Amino acid sequence: MSLDLPTIGCRTTPVLKERGQREVFCGLTGIIWLHRKMQDAFFLVVGSRTCAHLLQAAAGVMIFAEPRFGTAILEEKDLAGLADANAELDREVARLLARRPDIKQLFLVGSCPSEVIKLDLARAAERLSSVHSPHVRVYNYSGSGIETTFTQGEDACLAAMVPTLPASTARELLVVGAMPDVVEDQCLSLLAQLGIGPVRMLPARRAGDLPAVGANTVFALVQPFLGDTHAALTRRGARHLPAPFPFGEEGTTAWLRAIAEEFGVPRDLFEQVTAAPRARALKAIATQSQELQGKSVFFFPDSQLEIPLARFLTRECGMTAVEVGTPYLHEGLVGPDLDLLPQGPVISEGQDVEKQLDRQRAAAPDLTVCGLGLANPLEAEGHTTKWAIELVFTPVHFYEQAGDLAGLFSRPLRRKAILRKEAA
Ligand code: SF4
Numbered sequence: 001m002s003l004d005l006p007t008i009g010c011r012t013t014p015v016l017k018e019r020g021q022r023e024v025f026c027g028l029t030g031i032i033w034l035h036r037k038m039q040d041a042f043f044l045v046v047g048s049r050t051c052a053h054l055l056q057a058a059a060g061v062m063i064f065a066e067p068r069f070g071t072a073i074l075e076e077k078d079l080a081g082l083a084d085a086n087a088e089l090d091r092e093v094a095r096l097l098a099r100r101p102d103i104k105q106l107f108l109v110g111s112c113p114s115e116v117i118k119l120d121l122a123r124a125a126e127r128l129s130s131v132h133s134p135h136v137r138v139y140n141y142s143g144s145g146i147e148t149t150f151t152q153g154e155d156a157c158l159a160a161m162v163p164t165l166p167a168s169t170a171r172e173l174l175v176v177g178a179m180p181d182v183v184e185d186q187c188l189s190l191l192a193q194l195g196i197g198p199v200r201m202l203p204a205r206r207a208g209d210l211p212a213v214g215a216n217t218v219f220a221l222v223q224p225f226l227g228d229t230h231a232a233l234t235r236r237g238a239r240h241l242p243a244p245f246p247f248g249e250e251g252t253t254a255w256l257r258a259i260a261e262e263f264g265v266p267r268d269l270f271e272q273v274t275a276a277p278r279a280r281a282l283k284a285i286a287t288q289s290q291e292l293q294g295k296s297v298f299f300f301p302d303s304q305l306e307i308p309l310a311r312f313l314t315r316e317c318g319m320t321a322v323e324v325g326t327p328y329l330h331e332g333l334v335g336p337d338l339d340l341l342p343q344g345p346v347i348s349e350g351q352d353v354e355k356q357l358d359r360q361r362a363a364a365p366d367l368t369v370c371g372l373g374l375a376n377p378l379e380a381e382g383h384t385t386k387w388a389i390e391l392v393f394t395p396v397h398f399y400e401q402a403g404d405l406a407g408l409f410s411r412p413l414r415r416k417a418i419l420r421k422e423a424a
Contacts, residue, residue, distance in 0.1 A: 009339040013347050015329055020352025025302075025371065025389065026145030028109065030153030032058050033392065035068045037178045038203050040104040042096065043069040045143065046089065046121060047111030068103075070096075074115050085119055093128050097136055104135070104207035107157060110142040117144075137164065137207065149327045151225040151304050151392060154178055158202055161210070162232035165202075168212030173259060174200045174238065176230075177223035180395045181205070187222070187246075187398055190256060193273040194265045202229075213238050220259055222246060222397055224337075225304035227330045244336045245308040248316045248402045249281035254336070277399035284403025285316055291410040291417070292367075293318035298360050300370035301325040301351050302388035307334040309369070309391070311341045317406050321345035322363045325356060367413060384416045 028051060031043045045051050052071035072092050074085060089108075097103060106128070108121045125140035132138060141156035158176065173196055175187065184201065191199050200211030202219075211217075215237035221230065224245055234240065243258035244251045253274060260270050297319050299306040306326040313319040323346040331338070338347075348356070353374075360368060360378075368378055368385045375385040386409055396405040 008343045010324075010341040010343055010345070010347055011331070011335055011338040013338075013343060016346055016348040018348060018350045018352040018355065020350075020355070025150035026054070026112070027143035027150060027153030027156060028054055028111065028145075029058050029150040029389070030143065030157065031055065031069050031109065033178055034154060034157055034203065037181075038105060038205065038207075040102060040206050041068065041107060042100065042103045042105070043107045043109055044093070044096070045069070045071040045109045045111060046074060046116050046119065047071055047109075048113045048116075049073055051111045051113075074113065074119070085115070086124060089119075089124055090128065090131075093132075093138075097132055101135075104137070106132075106136055106138045107160070108138065108140040109153075109157075110140065110144055112144040112146045139164070149225075149302070149304065150389065151223070152228075154223070155226045155228045158226065159228035159232045161202070162213070162229060162236060165210060165236070166212040167236075168214045169216055170212070170214070171216040171218075172198060172200055172211075173263070174202060174211050174213065174217050174219040174233070176202045176219050176221050176233070177226055178203055179222060179397055183395045183397050183401060186400055190273065190277070190398070191259070194256070194260055194263075194269065196259060196263050196265065218262055220255065221333060222255075223305075224308055224330075224334050227328065227333060230330075230333060240332070242332065242336050244311065244340060245305075245334075246397050247305075247308050247405060248312040249278050249285060249399065250316055250340075251308060251312060251337075252281070252398050252402070253278060254340075274399075281399040281402035285406045288403045288406035288410055289317035291413045292406065294320075295366035295413065296320045296322050296363070297367045297369065297409075298322045298363060298365035299324045299326070300356060300360070300368070300374055300388075301327040301348070302369075302371040303391055304328065305388070305391055306369070307341065307347075308337045310345065311337045312405065313409060314342060315340060316402075317409070319367075319409075322365050323348060323356075323359060325349075325351065327351070367409060369409075384412050386412050 035043055108125050110121050121140040125138045128138040139160045141160040143153045204210045213236045217238035218241055219233055219238050220241045241258050244254040246252040246255040306324050310321045310324040314321050325348040329349040368383050369388055375387050378385050395401050
């Protein structure tokens with residue numbers, strides 16, 4: 001099988017770059033899926049009451065007997081109070097770790113309040129790591145809304161871990177990006193059937209399973225928002241395998257093929273392993289995408305998944321993309337998806353929300369993919385929207401989820417059609 005490339009893809013399309021008011025969540029949101037993935041990690045947000053509220057709201061109704069994230073609330077402090085703040089942080093961490101011997105990795109997560117920015121969390125992580133090692137490793141990263149969009153929290157977290165990974169000379173595949181365990185198992189099973197292994201994962205489920213890296217490591221990303229992690233791994237000598245992201249039948253096949261070619265998997269074995277799951281994925285997409293055929297879609301920048309998803313919706317679900325907005329466009333990561341995305345849509349990077357809303361209203365697309373902050377007002381104006389944040393909380397990668405991925409987009413259109421019928 002070869003990829004059916006459009007005559008002209010979007011890699012060379014001029015990008016509309018905008019810098020203005022943005023409507024996005026902050027990087028603390030990533031803690032919600034990361035703490036589920038890393039089963040012996042604790043995320044301690046050093047922040048304000050707002051951060052604590054955001055975490056509570058994002059965590060929704062999940063009540064844990066022993067939660068694995070919390071907020072150390074810093075009240076207004078002058079510079080003279082910073083020594084106290086450091087001592088307070090050390091005390092809180094010592095208390096937490098004494099009570100929770102199950103914690104093996106502790107992440108100090110920075111936020112936006114100015115008193116947090118004044119605290120040197122990198123130094124605090126170093127200090128605390130030396131106090132609590134070898135039992136616990138302490139890392140730090142920023143989830144601040146000033147610096148990050150909501151998926152960058154995961155990128156910052158993984159990038160913080162890379163310099164501490166042990167060195168290795170083994171020729172191994174490293175799969176990078178958090179996926180629900182069930183999806184990760186499907187990915188590992190496909191790779192094992194192709195004869196590829198051992199395969200390492202970042203993040204790993206437990207600290208003891210963290211991968212080693214070096215010049216013979218080749219890595220494949222499963223999330224397009226991992227630019228800093230990509231750079232950190234490259235600095236360790238690892239080599240990136242560029243490929244479309246594993247969304248939909250085509251994306252998954254292309255992603256697996258890039259790995260199979262790198263590891264010299266015979267063509268017939270590849271066809272044999274992928275034939276049945278590909279057929280299942282195509283059937284599921286055909287069922288779920290009926291409402292999407294011939295419809296138009298407009299992406300506001302939010303999750304950084306926009307370009308691979310636009311590729312999936314246009315090529316596998318029969319939609320037309322009007323505008324594909326993304327917070328950051330990293331060509332090294334999404335270039336292969338841009339090659340496949342047929343020319344036509346405006347490709348925009350960054351945001352000037354009022355101007356973009358004007359373009360969206362003028363285009364009146366059938367479906368608008370956006371953040372929560374824009375979805376409600378747009379729905380009130382009669383537009384059909386899909387919340388981008390759902391895409392990172394729902395299993396959407398690889399063959400078995402391809403139908404569900406199409407279903408996430410067709411559901412709002414179906415609901416709107418039912419409401420229209422009832423109102424008529
Ligand atoms: Fe905390 Fe800043 Fe996120 Fe608000 S935007 S919750 S202050 S990190």
